[in-house]
Amino acid sequence: MYTDARKIDNHSLIEGDICIIGAGAAGITIALELIKSNRKVILLESGGFEYDRASQMLNEGNNIGLSYFTLSTVRLRFFGGTTNHWFGFCSTLDPIYFEEREWVPHSGWPITRKDMDPFYERAQPVCDLGPNNYDLGYWEKQNPSFQHLPFDTSKVRTKMWQKSPPTRFGVKYRKAILDASNVHLYTFANVTEIVLNESGQDVTALKVKTLSGRQHRVQAKQYVLACGGIDNPQVLLNSNSVMKNGVGNQNDLVGRFFMEHPHVDSADMILASSPHMFLYYDSIYALKQFGMLALSEQYQREHKLLNYSALLLFDPDIEARYHFMDSIPKDPKLILDFVKDMDKTNKEKGGKDRQESAKNYVFSTRIEQTPNPNSRVELNGTKDAVGMQEVNLNWQLSALDKRTIKEANLMIGKELGRTGLGRLKLRDWLLTENPPWPHYLSGGAHNMGTTRMNNDPKKGVVDANCKVHGLPNLYIAGSSVFPTGGTANPTLTIVALAIRLAEHLKTLN
Amino acid sequence: MNRRTFIRLGGTSVAVVSLLSFPVMSCKAKENPYPLLQNFMPADTIRLIGKEYLQKNTLKDPEFYSNLSKNKAADMIEKDFEEDKTIVLSGWILSETEAKQCAAIYLQKK
Numbered sequence: 272m273y274t275d276a277r278k279i280d281n282h283s284l285i286e287g288d289i290c291i292i293g294a295g296a297a298g299i300t301i302a303l304e305l306i307k308s309n310r311k312v313i314l315l316e317s318g319g320f321e322y323d324r325a326s327q328m329l330n331e332g333n334n335i336g337l338s339y340f341t342l343s344t345v346r347l348r349f350f351g352g353t354t355n356h357w358f359g360f361c362s363t364l365d366p367i368y369f370e371e372r373e374w375v376p377h378s379g380w381p382i383t384r385k386d387m388d389p390f391y392e393r394a395q396p397v398c399d400l401g402p403n404n405y406d407l408g409y410w411e412k413q414n415p416s417f418q419h420l421p422f423d424t425s426k427v428r429t430k431m432w433q434k435s436p437p438t439r440f441g442v443k444y445r446k447a448i449l450d451a452s453n454v455h456l457y458t459f460a461n462v463t464e465i466v467l468n469e470s471g472q473d474v475t476a477l478k479v480k481t482l483s484g485r486q487h488r489v490q491a492k493q494y495v496l497a498c499g500g501i502d503n504p505q506v507l508l509n510s511n512s513v514m515k516n517g518v519g520n521q522n523d524l525v526g527r528f529f530m531e532h533p534h535v536d537s538a539d540m541i542l543a544s545s546p547h548m549f550l551y552y553d554s555i556y557a558l559k560q561f562g563m564l565a566l567s568e569q570y571q572r573e574h575k576l577l578n579y580s581a582l583l584l585f586d587p588d589i590e591a592r593y594h595f596m597d598s599i600p601k602d603p604k605l606i607l608d609f610v611k612d613m614d615k616t617n618k619e620k621g622g623k624d625r626q627e628s629a630k631n632y633v634f635s636t637r638i639e640q641t642p643n644p645n646s647r648v649e650l651n652g653t654k655d656a657v658g659m660q661e662v663n664l665n666w667q668l669s670a671l672d673k674r675t676i677k678e679a680n681l682m683i684g685k686e687l688g689r690t691g692l693g694r695l696k697l698r699d700w701l702l703t704e705n706p707p708w709p710h711y712l713s714g715g716a717h718n719m720g721t722t723r724m725n726n727d728p729k730k731g732v733v734d735a736n737c738k739v740h741g742l743p744n745l746y747i748a749g750s751s752v753f754p755t756g757g758t759a760n761p762t763l764t765i766v767a768l769a770i771r772l773a774e775h776l777k778t779l780n
Numbered sequence: 781m782n783r784r785t786f787i788r789l790g791g792t793s794v795a796v797v798s799l800l801s802f803p804v805m806s807c808k809a810k811e812n813p814y815p816l817l818q819n820f821m822p823a824d825t826i827r828l829i830g831k832e833y834l835q836k837n838t839l840k841d842p843e844f845y846s847n848l849s850k851n852k853a854a855d856m857i858e859k860d861f862e863e864d865k866t867i868v869l870s871g872w873i874l875s876e877t878e879a880k881q882c883a884a885i886y887l888q889k890k
Contacts, residue, residue: 543815630820684873689861691814694821696871
């Protein structure tokens with residue numbers, strides 16, 4: 272079932288058992304999981320089924336920290352959410368990411384990788400991926416063209432990835448959601464406030480507003496906030512009628528610990544010969560599986576580093592790479608047009624081996640970011656078209672982030688020399704002590720950490736079940752709950768955690 | 781040399797070999813010889829590295845490094861990497877022996 276919230280009577284009361292706010296990867300996955308339950312599910316989407324500029328402009332905000340994507344382009348407001356322009360890179364988070372590492376401040380999840388395994392298994396088909404296997408040896412047996420570089424595996428390894436088509440959740444799952452008798456989707460429904468009771472200990476309703484000015488109220492037994500790493504804190508912080516610092520923010524944690532996967536070209540590699548590098552090809556178009564260089568767990572522990580990965584770009588347009596951030600369109604529609612072309616090319620070229628003989632590669636480094644409380648999303652006082660305060664994003668990195676890139680590159684450079692494969696040249700910005708980040712630093716449009724998971728309310732916004740501390744009926748889904756981000760793109764883990772949350776919701780009365 | 785030049789020159793390794801004159805001592809070639817920098821790195825990059833080495837260090841025996849046989853040089857470079865005797869010059873992560881070879885080449889071509 273589906274209703275356009277602009278077309279129902281003003282001040283309508285919408286009731287259900289579980290209300291999911293946001294129809295992106297997390298929200299749609301939870302709704303799909305609940306289809307066969309006996310729960311009446313309300314799914315609220317800020318936009319419609321197609322890109323709509325007015326809805327998209329509700330994403331506006333300011334970058335006041337490190338150079339970052341324009342906030343109105345980094346995520347999308349229509350059915351399917353940001354999966355409408357994701358590239359489909361998927362991998363699981365390694366076990367070490369879940370651990371509390373004494374050299375990584377604020378690290379540690381309240382769950383382990385083993386807890387996640389059954390949900391990763393179930394997330395694979397949701398994202399149209401192959402078997403739940405990220406073992407290099409397995410994929411080398413499946414594809415004889417895959418040959419890993421012969422580095423010392425106690426230092427550097429090849430981390431395997433799978434490529435989703437990419438699944439456009441809003442397209443693929445639209446029919447299943449609309450056909451479900453127990454799921455009612457409301458489009459153009461913007462949640463402007465999570466309403467608490469007077470004591471602030473229970474969510475009693477949601478205030479919903481449309482861009483056409485209609486206001487509605489939603490009441491459910493449980494609520495799930497699934498709007499993404501920037502919008503989840505925005506909604507919580509704007510909900511300040513009862514709790515003046517915002518919902519779930521009694522310990523000033525909401526919006527803090529914003530994390531990305533810092534992407535930065537950090538080295539140039541020249542090879543002595545032309546080994547078959549198919550395994551490492553970087554194309555966003557062609558491959559269903561591929562490898563990236565990564566640090567072994569042993570090396571991370573011994574050298575107290577974060578994880579690191581390097582995508583090898585062969586013979587890239589160096590000039591274009593230097594102006595990467597400037598080249599990204601400011602209009603989200605242009606990005607969507609690019610993605611449509613990408614999907615078309617993807618279908619035409621999918622999975623074909625290419626006998627390239629490139630000897631020159633750029634290391635496009637993508638690292639784990641140190642959780643940093645000063646890296647944060649805050650309200651900025653400017654009201655948007657539905658009366659919510661917009662956000663400032665203050666993305667900050669730490670010294671460990673930079674040290675990780677430099678030390679990892681030095682080690683890999685020595686491995687290249689030891690094996691006789693070639694040599695590595697560090698980029699100039701890594702050659703001085705405490706250098707500034709280069710202008711071509713970017714993220715991956717992976718917004719994480721702003722409502723982090725920890726069983727201690729003083730250290731996290733949600734507990735291990737993704738329930739907001741201090742509230743019995745408010746849950747959060749999505750990458751905002753990640754305490755650390757690893758190096759894997761977040762979508763697969765978002766989906767796995769969403770399935771896990773849905774299972775939990777099914778157990779509630 | 782800027783970074784773009786580095787990439788463009790990367791495919792010219794065949795030409796690079798002919799630009800450089802390395803005395804070859806008579807010795808048995810290895811089955812899979814360790815590739816020397818001179819076989820795959822642009823000549824002007826090698827000279828740039830050599831110049832930077834000399835700005836920071838003194839090369840005590842340039843003749844020795846100029847006259848190293850391919851096999852001897854390969855053995856020394858491999859050993860350097862195994863023993864972590866490395867140096868960063870112009871951003872390149874190199875063995876100490878090959879850095880000194882670059883310096884010797886720079887002096888020869890000066």
